[in-house]
Amino acid sequence: MAKKRVMVVGGGLAGLAATMKLAELGVEVDLMSLTPVKRSHSVCAQGGINSCNDQTRQLGDSEWKHFDDTVYGGDFLQHQPPVKEMAYWAPKVIDLMDRLGVTFNRTQEGFIDRRRFGGTLYKRTAFSGATTGQQLLYALDEQVRRWESDGLVKKYEFWDFLEPILDENGVCRGCVAQDLVSMEIRSFPADAVVLATGGCGLIYGRSTMSMVCSGSAVSRCFQAGAKYGNGEFIQVHPTAIPGADKLRLMSESARGEGGRVWVPRTPQDARDPLSVPESERYYFLEERYPEYGNLVPRDIATREIFDICVNEGLSVEPGRQCVYLDLTHIDATELSRKLGGILEIYEKFQGVDPRFTPMKIFPAVHYSMGGLWADYERTAEGGLQLGSPQNQITNIPGLYAIGECDYQYHGGNRLGANSLLSCIFSGLIVAPGIHNMFSAESGGAAVELPSALFTGAQKKNQEVHDALLRRDAGNENPYLIHQQLGDVMTKAATVVRRNDQLESAVETANELHERAKKCSLSDTGNWTNQNVVFTKALLDMFPIAKTILKGALQRDECRGAHYKPDFARTSLTAQDAAGRQTQAEAWCDEFEKNNEKWLKSTIASWNGDQPEITYEDVDVSIIPPRPRLYGLAGAEVIEEVWNQRQSKKNELASGNGATTSAEEATATK
Amino acid sequence: MTDIMQNANPLPEEFKVKVLRQDGPGQNTYWEHHRVDYEQDMNVISVLQRIAAQSETIEGKSVAPVAWDCNCLEEVCGACTMVINGRTRQSCTALVDRLLEEDPEVIELQPMRKFPVLRDLVVDRSRLFRSLQKTKCWVPVDGYYDMGAGQRQSRPEQEEAYPLSQCMSCGCCLDACPQFTKVELERQDGESETAFQARKEAEYDKNFVGAHAISQVMLFNANPTGKNNANERVDALMKEGGIQVCGNAQNCVAVCPKEIPLTTSIARAGRATTVRAIKKWFDR
Ligand SMILES: Cc1cc2nc3c(=O)[nH]c(=O)nc-3n(C[C@H](O)[C@H](O)[C@H](O)COP(=O)(O)OP(=O)(O)OC[C@H]3O[C@@H](n4cnc5c(N)ncnc54)[C@H](O)[C@@H]3O)c2cc1C
Ligand code: SF4
Ligand code: SF4
Numbered sequence: 001m002a003k004k005r006v007m008v009v010g011g012g013l014a015g016l017a018a019t020m021k022l023a024e025l026g027v028e029v030d031l032m033s034l035t036p037v038k039r040s041h042s043v044c045a046q047g048g049i050n051s052c053n054d055q056t057r058q059l060g061d062s063e064w065k066h067f068d069d070t071v072y073g074g075d076f077l078q079h080q081p082p083v084k085e086m087a088y089w090a091p092k093v094i095d096l097m098d099r100l101g102v103t104f105n106r107t108q109e110g111f112i113d114r115r116r117f118g119g120t121l122y123k124r125t126a127f128s129g130a131t132t133g134q135q136l137l138y139a140l141d142e143q144v145r146r147w148e149s150d151g152l153v154k155k156y157e158f159w160d161f162l163e164p165i166l167d168e169n170g171v172c173r174g175c176v177a178q179d180l181v182s183m184e185i186r187s188f189p190a191d192a193v194v195l196a197t198g199g200c201g202l203i204y205g206r207s208t209m210s211m212v213c214s215g216s217a218v219s220r221c222f223q224a225g226a227k228y229g230n231g232e233f234i235q236v237h238p239t240a241i242p243g244a245d246k247l248r249l250m251s252e253s254a255r256g257e258g259g260r261v262w263v264p265r266t267p268q269d270a271r272d273p274l275s276v277p278e279s280e281r282y283y284f285l286e287e288r289y290p291e292y293g294n295l296v297p298r299d300i301a302t303r304e305i306f307d308i309c310v311n312e313g314l315s316v317e318p319g320r321q322c323v324y325l326d327l328t329h330i331d332a333t334e335l336s337r338k339l340g341g342i343l344e345i346y347e348k349f350q351g352v353d354p355r356f357t358p359m360k361i362f363p364a365v366h367y368s369m370g371g372l373w374a375d376y377e378r379t380a381e382g383g384l385q386l387g388s389p390q391n392q393i394t395n396i397p398g399l400y401a402i403g404e405c406d407y408q409y410h411g412g413n414r415l416g417a418n419s420l421l422s423c424i425f426s427g428l429i430v431a432p433g434i435h436n437m438f439s440a441e442s443g444g445a446a447v448e449l450p451s452a453l454f455t456g457a458q459k460k461n462q463e464v465h466d467a468l469l470r471r472d473a474g475n476e477n478p479y480l481i482h483q484q485l486g487d488v489m490t491k492a493a494t495v496v497r498r499n500d501q502l503e504s505a506v507e508t509a510n511e512l513h514e515r516a517k518k519c520s521l522s523d524t525g526n527w528t529n530q531n532v533v534f535t536k537a538l539l540d541m542f543p544i545a546k547t548i549l550k551g552a553l554q555r556d557e558c559r560g561a562h563y564k565p566d567f568a569r570t571s572l573t574a575q576d577a578a579g580r581q582t583q584a585e586a587w588c589d590e591f592e593k594n595n596e597k598w599l600k601s602t603i604a605s606w607n608g609d610q611p612e613i614t615y616e617d618v619d620v621s622i623i624p625p626r627p628r629l630y631g632l633a634g635a636e637v638i639e640e641v642w643n644q645r646q647s648k649k650n651e652l653a654s655g656n657g658a659t660t661s662a663e664e665a666t667a668t669k
Numbered sequence: 670m671t672d673i674m675q676n677a678n679p680l681p682e683e684f685k686v687k688v689l690r691q692d693g694p695g696q697n698t699y700w701e702h703h704r705v706d707y708e709q710d711m712n713v714i715s716v717l718q719r720i721a722a723q724s725e726t727i728e729g730k731s732v733a734p735v736a737w738d739c740n741c742l743e744e745v746c747g748a749c750t751m752v753i754n755g756r757t758r759q760s761c762t763a764l765v766d767r768l769l770e771e772d773p774e775v776i777e778l779q780p781m782r783k784f785p786v787l788r789d790l791v792v793d794r795s796r797l798f799r800s801l802q803k804t805k806c807w808v809p810v811d812g813y814y815d816m817g818a819g820q821r822q823s824r825p826e827q828e829e830a831y832p833l834s835q836c837m838s839c840g841c842c843l844d845a846c847p848q849f850t851k852v853e854l855e856r857q858d859g860e861s862e863t864a865f866q867a868r869k870e871a872e873y874d875k876n877f878v879g880a881h882a883i884s885q886v887m888l889f890n891a892n893p894t895g896k897n898n899a900n901e902r903v904d905a906l907m908k909e910g911g912i913q914v915c916g917n918a919q920n921c922v923a924v925c926p927k928e929i930p931l932t933t934s935i936a937r938a939g940r941a942t943t944v945r946a947i948k949k950w951f952d953r
């Protein structure tokens with residue numbers, strides 16, 4: 001009987017972690033990627049990776065608090081068991097990466113150094129200069145190379161995943177893919193397919209993501225029947241620099257190391273920023289959020305920057321939105337040691353040394369919290385049943401999703417330095433589940449199935465490809481349509497969302513989709529034809545783009561990165577204590593009512609032309625949702641009212657002998 | 670000089686791009702000329718994007734877009750390496766303004782010289798990854814179960830290792846090295862994929878590994894766990910195509926975009942192989 005094998009699609013952190021763990025368990029893996037895996041997008045990650053650690057622990061931190069920060073940061077939109085498990089695994093993940101040779105920065109005494117990131121008050125973030133993603137990815141790449149030498153892993157680099165192959169029972173039995181060099185289309189039988197293909201920033205034209213982050217592979221699974229969760233939750237990072245080809249990130253670690261965001265109090269003050277006296281600078285994040293300061297979560301920092309530029313007219317430059325991100329008060333050698341990588345990027349592209357001149361930064365599309373719907377098996381204690389084949393499986397049996405392309409871990413907003421963690425974690429836990437599934441199943445391997453299943457799928461894709469090449473010349477240009485799609489998405493579905501704009505964006509996306517179907521190719525050859533590969537990716541951007549837009553249009557509330565001013569709760573206006581108390585009571589009532597309606601994941605499925613949306617309840621059984629204020633100046637009374645309500649509830653509950661987890665949760669704030 | 674040039678050419682409205690094209694392995698190469706409208710903040714990637722969207726030469730001839738490779742666009746993935754105005758470097762950090770200062774008329778793009786061309790500016794650099802396999806560049810951990818933290822490392826140790834670990838396998842150092850010569854094989858009729866792969870690897874292994882892998886060996890030999898099989902890596906460097914091929918021309922260190930101290934690594938590796946050779950001789 002042939003041995004069962006796994007196809008892992010994507011060799012970023014998630015795909016590599018899954019591959020090496022599967023190989024360790026003795027499972028043979030085919031690893032496919034558009035780029036050599038060592039060049040995957042994960043190399044771009046700069047700032048670091050989170051875990052509770054010995055030092056923060058002694059300051060009152062715990063895995064529980066990391067869990068709490070993550071769900072609070074995500075505005076409670078994620079199922080809590082996987083998040084809880086991830087937080088409890090985080091210290092082990094960092095230990096493992098340390099053993100694999102990651103060159104984490106060290107303290108004087110030789111311990112792993114940590115810095116603070118957004119949405120927490122603890123220094124949880126381990127880092128390797130400002131190229132943490134690169135270092136983590138290389139460590140995993142090296143381990144996978146080791147298994148490749150041993151013959152357990154076979155790589156297919158420069159291959160484009162085209163489609164999962166489903167048998168007559170709807171079970172995934174492999175995939176079809178295309179060689180980007182020879183353009184050969186081939187079927188790969190596999191007993192499990194793991195999708196680890198990252199984010200979809202390219203849908204927005206320019207973003208902080210890499211060029212292969214088109215979401216094409218995910219979209220192809222979506223079109224084959226996989227569900228897509230929380231599409232409308234797209235993270236816009238507060239601090240990036242513009243470029244004609246890409247918006248380059250200036251990592252949150254710049255603020256983690258003490259960087260301060262400000263604008264001159266005088267609009268478009270023409271002075272050299274360094275000569276603007278302290279008293280004439282508006283450190284708006286620090287003033288508005290005295291507790292978290294510059295390290296509020298990203299959605300909040302981005303909205304505040306937007307507000308300062310658009311509503312208050314305080315942008316540093318007249319023509320475009322930007323604010324200062326200032327590191328000049330920090331010692332230059334210290335900066336080089338901890339942030340060298342990103343300072344070089346700024347210097348290379350802007351021609352200015354940020355050690356001595358404040359940087360000008362802009363918000364940019366950065367991360368997709370949404371992704372393929374994935375399942376998990378919950379334990380009674382609210383963690384994950386490790387080794388369960390349900391963990392990370394999509395609604396298609398045999399098809400798994402991990403890393404940025406799943407929707408599991410980050411809810412409405414991802415905290416900085418939590419993604420590298422969720423990628424490695426989901427990769428490590430998917431492997432034993434698949435291994436167990438293989439041992440439990442009695443059926444034969446996919447490779448022994450009747451070959452018609454595989455030749456049929458191959459043929460179908462070959463026909464699509466050939467038809468594309470035969471298109472008449474002189475029609476639509478795919479590159480221009482991509483630009484237009486990016487413009488529409490950036491305008492309608494980023495920081496501030498309005499229903500009229502979203503409605504018209506849906507229409508435009510539909511039109512563009514029709515036009516894209518008529519694109520003609522400027523290259524009709526059959527050798528390293530990047531033109532046809534791009535056109536296919538472009539066509540596959542539309543189902544996801546439409547899902548983002550429709551999800552955003554339907555969700556009439558504000559949650560995490562999804563902000564609709566027309567549905568924002570009004571802030572307190574009363575001046576007197578009693579009035580404020582009443583308003584705060586009303587605010588909390590409204591908050592609870594809104595949660596009843598909207599504390600639900602958006603679940604999309606594709607009907608062949610449009611996404612259809614349903615909503616799924618979120619497992620918030622471990623930490624009850626609470627207002628997400630981050631100590632906003634002037635909103636203290638809301639938190640007071642809320643806490644009073646919670647303690648009343650808890651009294652009642654403990655009278656009934658109910659669980660203690662709710663108490664534990666309120667005790668953390 | 671630069672100032673005068675800048676004054677003479679304030680902001681050009683357009684500029685020319687000259688690309689060395691090749692339709693496939695073993696085919697003829699030819700130069701093609703394109704005209705691109707000048708925009709602010711352009712790099713060679715955005716130039717190639719414009720050329721792809723236009724797909725028309727200066728003479729007005731419709732052509733297939735130039736093929737090239739890229740991903741991160743911020744010089745951390747190594748994908749976009751090519752020869753720009755005669756120098757091997759990353760196209761994402763090659764800013765048009767700087768290039769036009771070198772030559773206000775034209776920007777010249779060619780594929781890397783030491784790797785087989787697949788098409789236009791896309792080359793096959795699998796040899797680079799093969800050399801990391803040959804030299805066992807990984808930490809030989811027991812496995813991926815939770816075994817607690819790794820060994821403690823001092824700050825100076827980290828500061829020595831970190832620069833080496835920033836190597837993105839771009840291959841600039843190899844392209845510039847006089848001792849590193851192109852290996853290009855063709856699949857023979859009837860040869861299976863696996864057989865061809867094995868033949869390629871054998872041929873790669875016979876030829877110079879280059880500064881890239883030598884430096885990675887030094888990285889892993891300094892790791893507290895990696896040390897344990899340092900000899901295996903040093904042995905790999907002593908085989909055919911090993912460090913003895915290096916002529917110490919130092920071109921490599923001059924072109925490395927990550928400013929990795931390659932010649933220091935080479936010198937250290939040289940000492941390690943000498944010590945190893947002597948030890949082996951005594952142990953005979
Ligand atoms: C600039 C930047 C900085 C960041 N910094 C941090 C940070 O400091 N901390 C943090 O926690 N997170 C950070 N993030 C987020 C984090 O880097 C990503 O979420 C994470 O790396 C995603 O990893 P992944 O394994 O899911 O996918 P990726 O690394 O994106 O890999 C995807 C893989 O799938 C392959 N693939 C894609 N499509 C196909 C296809 N059609 N066919 C075949 N293969 C395909 C690709 O080739 C690639 O190998 C940052 C993100 C950006 C953009
Ligand atoms: S020093 Fe050695 S490796 Fe470097 S360029 Fe010269 S010959 Fe090549
Ligand atoms: S050593 Fe430098 S030039 Fe050579 S591959 Fe690594 S990064 Fe590139």
Ligand code: FES
Nearest residue numbers: 740742744747761
């Ligand atoms: S695109 Fe990654 S180095 Fe240039």
